[in-house]
Amino acid sequence: MPSPTSLAPRQSTLAGCGAPARNPGATEARIDLGEGAWIDWIPGWLDGGDALFDRCAEELPWGCGERVMYDRIVAEPRLTATLGATAFAPLLPRLSAELSGRYRRRFDWIFANFYRDGSDSVAWHGDRIRRIERHTVIPVLSLGGPRTFALRPRGGGTARRFDMYSGDLLVMGGAAQHTHEHAVPKRRHAQPRISLTFRGADDARKG
Numbered sequence: 001m002p003s004p005t006s007l008a009p010r011q012s013t014l015a016g017c018g019a020p021a022r023n024p025g026a027t028e029a030r031i032d033l034g035e036g037a038w039i040d041w042i043p044g045w046l047d048g049g050d051a052l053f054d055r056c057a058e059e060l061p062w063g064c065g066e067r068v069m070y071d072r073i074v075a076e077p078r079l080t081a082t083l084g085a086t087a088f089a090p091l092l093p094r095l096s097a098e099l100s101g102r103y104r105r106r107f108d109w110i111f112a113n114f115y116r117d118g119s120d121s122v123a124w125h126g127d128r129i130r131r132i133e134r135h136t137v138i139p140v141l142s143l144g145g146p147r148t149f150a151l152r153p154r155g156g157g158t159a160r161r162f163d164m165y166s167g168d169l170l171v172m173g174g175a176a177q178h179t180h181e182h183a184v185p186k187r188r189h190a191q192p193r194i195s196l197t198f199r200g201a202d203d204a205r206k207g
Contacts, residue, residue, distance in 0.1 A: 145191025
């Protein structure tokens with residue numbers, strides 16, 4: 001498989017340049033979605049996101065999953081990888097520990113998606129983790145080129161759209177996985193992007 005970084009050109013953003021480090025000045029906004037669901041939206045949560053993108057693109061064990069569509073098996077339109085939160089020390093363990101302390105959840109694993117260009121995407125869905133648990137916390141850190149993260153009520157309705165740039169963090173919490181669906185839609189033109197989703201050990205096993 002060719003290196004993911006060779007699949008499309010990418011332009012760095014000023015916020016993404018430099019060594020990765022937490023931005024203590026990032027402003028957090030909590031959005032109440034109703035029915036016990038909420039989102040924390042923190043643009044610029046991490047400085048140096050492009051440097052972390054480069055390392056993840058080169059070093060993660062990327063693979064391509066499969067799914068059934070119209071009675072046939074097709075490749076998923078993105079690359080995926082799973083890694084322990086202790087990888088890439090000291091940065092990812094520190095970020096995982098900070099999120100664990102902030103949300104009082106232990107994040108042991110990171111699930112990564114690699115969107116190589118605008119044709120890579122994720123359709124509307126709610127994460128399948130901990131179906132019997134109503135309240136979950138799922139932080140998503142965006143690296144690399146900007147992409148739209150969309151969120152709508154389950155079954156349809158008006159969607160909220162967040163343009164996520166390198167270093168932006170979005171946290172879905174409470175009943176959000178039960179009341180809402182999220183997606184990363186296709187775009188005509190898009191730079192490569194990686195999302196890191198922080199999960200607990202049980203979440204990683206249940207996918």
